[in-house]
Amino acid sequence: MNYAKLFRLLESRGMTMYTLRRDKVVGTATLEKMRKGEGHIDTRSLESLCKYLGCQPGDIMEYEDE
Structure with missing residues (x-):
C-alpha cells in the first residue's frame, strides 16, 4: 500500500505527522x-x-502491485 495521498492531504490542510501524534x-x-x-x-x-x-x-x- 502507498500512503502518499495521506501526506499530500495533510500538507494541503496545513497539517503534519506531528499533528496526528499530538x-x-x-x-x-x-x-x-x-x-x-x-x-x-x-x-x-x-x-x-x-x-x-x-x-x-x-x-x-492506494494499492500498488509490487
Whole structure:
C-alpha cells in the first residue's frame, strides 16, 4: 500500500505527522510504517485517520502491485 495521498492531504490542510501524534489519532510507529511504506496498518488506525480527517480510505491510500 502507498500512503502518499495521506501526506499530500495533510500538507494541503496545513497539517503534519506531528499533528496526528499530538491529537492521538495514530501512534508514531504507525505513522513511520505509513511514511516508509513498510508493514501492515490495522483497520482501527485507518478508521481513526478517516474519522479525524473526514475522508474515505481511498483518499489516504492506494494499492500498488509490487
